[in-house]
Amino acid sequence: MAARPMPYLDELNPAQRDAVERLDGPVLMLAGAGTGKTKALTARIAHLLSTGRARPNEILSVTFTNKAAREMKNRVGRLLGQPAEGMPWLGTFHSICVKLLRRHAELVDLKSNFTILDTDDQLRLLKQLIQAANIDDKRWPARMLAGIIDDWKNRALTPDKVPAADAGAYNHKGIEIYAQYQTRLRELNAVDFGDLLLHMVTIFQTHQDVLAQYQRWFRYILVDEYQDTNVAQYLWLRLLARAHKNICCVGDDDQSIYGWRGAEVGNILRFEKDFPGAYVVRLEQNYRSTPHILAAASNVIRGNESRLGKELWTDAQDGEKVRLIGHWDGEEEARWIGEEIDAMQGGTRGARPFNLDEIAILVRASHQMRAFEDRFLTIGLPYKVIGGPRFYERMEIRDAMAYFRLVVSPGDDLAFERIVNTPKRGLGDKAQQTIQMTARENGVSLVDGARIAVDNGLIKGKGGKALRELIDGLARWNAMMRGPKIEVDDDSVIDDGTAPKRFGEPEVSHIELAQIILDESGYTAHWQNEKTPEAPGRLENLKELVNQLDNFENLQGFLEHVSLVMDNEKESDGAKVSIMTLHAAKGLEFPAVFLPGWEDGLFPSQRSMDESGIKGLEEERRLAYVGITRAEEICTISFAANRRVFGQWQNAMPSRFIDELPEDHVEVLTPPGLYGGGPPTAGIETRAAEANVYNSPGWRRLQARQGQYGTSQPRESRNTVIDATAVASFTLGERVFHQKFGYGAVIGIEGDKVEVDFEKAGLKKVVSRFLSAKDD
Numbered sequence: 001m002a003a004r005p006m007p008y009l010d011e012l013n014p015a016q017r018d019a020v021e022r023l024d025g026p027v028l029m030l031a032g033a034g035t036g037k038t039k040a041l042t043a044r045i046a047h048l049l050s051t052g053r054a055r056p057n058e059i060l061s062v063t064f065t066n067k068a069a070r071e072m073k074n075r076v077g078r079l080l081g082q083p084a085e086g087m088p089w090l091g092t093f094h095s096i097c098v099k100l101l102r103r104h105a106e107l108v109d110l111k112s113n114f115t116i117l118d119t120d121d122q123l124r125l126l127k128q129l130i131q132a133a134n135i136d137d138k139r140w141p142a143r144m145l146a147g148i149i150d151d152w153k154n155r156a157l158t159p160d161k162v163p164a165a166d167a168g169a170y171n172h173k174g175i176e177i178y179a180q181y182q183t184r185l186r187e188l189n190a191v192d193f194g195d196l197l198l199h200m201v202t203i204f205q206t207h208q209d210v211l212a213q214y215q216r217w218f219r220y221i222l223v224d225e226y227q228d229t230n231v232a233q234y235l236w237l238r239l240l241a242r243a244h245k246n247i248c249c250v251g252d253d254d255q256s257i258y259g260w261r262g263a264e265v266g267n268i269l270r271f272e273k274d275f276p277g278a279y280v281v282r283l284e285q286n287y288r289s290t291p292h293i294l295a296a297a298s299n300v301i302r303g304n305e306s307r308l309g310k311e312l313w314t315d316a317q318d319g320e321k322v323r324l325i326g327h328w329d330g331e332e333e334a335r336w337i338g339e340e341i342d343a344m345q346g347g348t349r350g351a352r353p354f355n356l357d358e359i360a361i362l363v364r365a366s367h368q369m370r371a372f373e374d375r376f377l378t379i380g381l382p383y384k385v386i387g388g389p390r391f392y393e394r395m396e397i398r399d400a401m402a403y404f405r406l407v408v409s410p411g412d413d414l415a416f417e418r419i420v421n422t423p424k425r426g427l428g429d430k431a432q433q434t435i436q437m438t439a440r441e442n443g444v445s446l447v448d449g450a451r452i453a454v455d456n457g458l459i460k461g462k463g464g465k466a467l468r469e470l471i472d473g474l475a476r477w478n479a480m481m482r483g484p485k486i487e488v489d490d491d492s493v494i495d496d497g498t499a500p501k502r503f504g505e506p507e508v509s510h511i512e513l514a515q516i517i518l519d520e521s522g523y524t525a526h527w528q529n530e531k532t533p534e535a536p537g538r539l540e541n542l543k544e545l546v547n548q549l550d551n552f553e554n555l556q557g558f559l560e561h562v563s564l565v566m567d568n569e570k571e572s573d574g575a576k577v578s579i580m581t582l583h584a585a586k587g588l589e590f591p592a593v594f595l596p597g598w599e600d601g602l603f604p605s606q607r608s609m610d611e612s613g614i615k616g617l618e619e620e621r622r623l624a625y626v627g628i629t630r631a632e633e634i635c636t637i638s639f640a641a642n643r644r645v646f647g648q649w650q651n652a653m654p655s656r657f658i659d660e661l662p663e664d665h666v667e668v669l670t671p672p673g674l675y676g677g678g679p680p681t682a683g684i685e686t687r688a689a690e691a692n693v694y695n696s697p698g699w700r701r702l703q704a705r706q707g708q709y710g711t712s713q714p715r716e717s718r719n720t721v722i723d724a725t726a727v728a729s730f731t732l733g734e735r736v737f738h739q740k741f742g743y744g745a746v747i748g749i750e751g752d753k754v755e756v757d758f759e760k761a762g763l764k765k766v767v768s769r770f771l772s773a774k775d776d
């Protein structure tokens with residue numbers, strides 16, 4: 001064989017090179033962030049190819065995302081100095097399993113053209129089975145069962161294998177319905193997402209010949225981000241590798257962040273048992289980050305008890321310390337980061353000018369993105385959202401906006417089309433065609449067409465009833481927005497704008513109205529009932545949308561703002577700042593990283609803090625570690641003293657992870673608005689009246705921290721005015737405060753509506769979350 005140049009080997013350190021050149025037998029590369037695991041894995045593929053050990057189609061290589069797969073293909077091509085054509089088996093577990101399952105579908109009683117169900121279809125199917133089993137799906141939601149079944153599938157459990165310990169699941173009917181569900185899927189020639197792996201594991205377990213064929217075929221197996229594989233994925237890999245044992249897995253237990261989706265970090269520990277004599281490579285040199293950044297990350301992750309433990313070092317230059325800054329609120333945080341990015345681009349911040357693609361903002365929760373997107377759209381800073389649509393392009397935000405648009409302008413037919421059957425109202429294509437036709441025939445808007453169609457009995461039954469409710473709702477919300485009609489006696493007055501006001505003050509603020517629209521239309525409940533992993537995020541985005549209305553006078557003003565900022569955005573091909581969640585940032589690196597929203601309840605998440613035990617909190621801490629270790633040169637962590645929750649200002653405590661940052665490697669920055677100078681924005685005096693940041697525990701902790709780091713003290717504190725509460729529970733007679741109506745006493749409570757006798761405004765019914773307790 002002609003010797004081919006192997007320049008990629010020269011780029012590796014001895015430990016990496018070892019792992020790359022040891023092509024046969026099991027290899028486990030267990031190493032911290034930025035130590036070149038992915039680089040070594042890529043070099044290994046190049047080595048397999050250039051030594052002629054394997055052809056491209058004989059290498060099975062699993063990455064965590066499709067984006068990572070594309071990048072790896074490109075990198076291999078670069079290392080070999082030619083495009084890496086035909087690496088058909090380089091992809092995610094799911095993309096590889098779909099291909100395999102299509103070839104062998106008949107072995108699990110499917111046809112090769114099976115369909116992959118989406119969540120909606122999956123739920124509809126489950127609901128039918130639940131009804132047939134006479135279970136009350138109010139008490140036992142279908143989504144709950146869907147979650148349980150997903151979990152079983154992640155653990156590679158077919159219905160006959162679910163352990164007795166789970167027999168009580170879903171009112172003791174879980175296993176039975178799971179079995180029926182699988183049967184139903186087969187009858188429909190369909191699979192759900194979890195089936196892709198489950199079926200492949202089943203096929204390999206029951207058809208030795210098929211397994212043997214792939215064991216010969218995939219001569220070398222490589223797995224990146226191994227710490228996040230679940231049991232089904234693990235079994236599948238183990239079956240394939242059993243014969244030749246040419247499997248190389250790379251991972252980092254400290255970066256296991258998908259436990260909530262069934263990933264088992266224990267798979268790393270099992271590797272050495274399942275593949276005795278595995279060659280274990282530990283890499284300790286980090287090539288990505290400066291010593292300060294590395295020290296900060298290492299110090300934070302040290303707080304976790306359950307870890308294998310490893311130290312990282314770097315010989316990079318010291319660089320800048322990790323920067324820490326506190327802001328007044330989330331908007332201020334976004335404004336400041338926008339200015340920083342401007343300065344970095346211009347070369348006045350940091351050691352050199354930065355290009356926009358060198359900068360990333362990594363958030364804990366996707367609803368945080370909204371503030372940045374708004375700010376960046378306003379100042380014309382190009383950005384892209386990785387791993388998901390941008391805030392105003394998200395499905396739930398577009399749906400909600402369509403409702404708002406319809407309330408503001410009932411003639412908005414596009415908006416009507418979008419939401420007429422969202423949430424599902426039993427209005428199929430036929431009913432929607434009837435509405436269209438009726439509207440056209442009468443020359444009216446779709447809403448009016450729908451009204452006529454229902455009045456004339458053209459749409460009947462459940463759908464008709466639901467449609468009637470929607471139309472009535474839209475009219476009611478529109479009236480709430482306008483306020484009560486005021487009769488004007490003088491008929492001679494023409495309403496040319498100078499006429500007396502014909503509508504009184506609306507009884508609810510536009511913020512309350514928005515919440516009412518989302519609740520009464522059933523849209524909020526639609527996502528509350530959904531038990532998929534994305535559902536909580538969608539609900540948070542909706543809350544964020546409502547929160548944001550506080551910045552506007554009314555719904556119209558808000559809708560105008562959105563259409564303007566969205567119009568501002570022209571798709572440019574140039575460099576852009578990346579915004580993404582911490583989860584989506586796994587495996588990536590950027591010269592400059594911003595980590596906003598480090599506040600208890602946001603990061604770590606409230607859920608992880610409420611949990612007993614440390615499991616959830618440790619996963620959050622690993623997420624913090626992932627975040628910090630994405631940064632190469634500049635890492636900026638920030639938090640806000642106030643966040644709006646349910647439209648109310650809340651004091652926020654700096655994240656407990658901030659306490660874990662090592663003092664020597666952190667520089668605390670002083671924002672002009674909070675220390676020294678005057679308030680950062682004009683609105684701040686009012687906000688100060690709404691929430692008292694200076695007396696908050698979070699603020700005091702920050703003060704203490706400032707003392708610890710020896711920087712300046714805040715200006716004089718102010719007096720408490722209101723203490724905002726997030727989820728209000730009130731008692732009769734309690735004194736409360738409402739932003740619009742002022743002070744009053746609770747005289748009745750009905751679900752989440754509270755009747756209040758306001759001192760100035762009189763008797764009103766308001767939504768409880770817009771009230772705050774006033775216990776003075």
Ligand code: ATP
Pocket residue numbers: 011012013016031032033034035036037038039040252255286287288586587588589629
């Ligand atoms: P993560 O755990 O975050 O996925 P990783 O261990 O996969 O990190 P890589 O992304 O492979 O790390 O490498 C991190 C950075 O270090 C990359 O920019 C890579 O090019 C560089 N790097 C890795 N190994 C070396 C080396 N031996 N010499 C120079 N640079 C290296």
Ligand code: MG
Pocket residue numbers: 037038039587
């Ligand atoms: Mg990697």
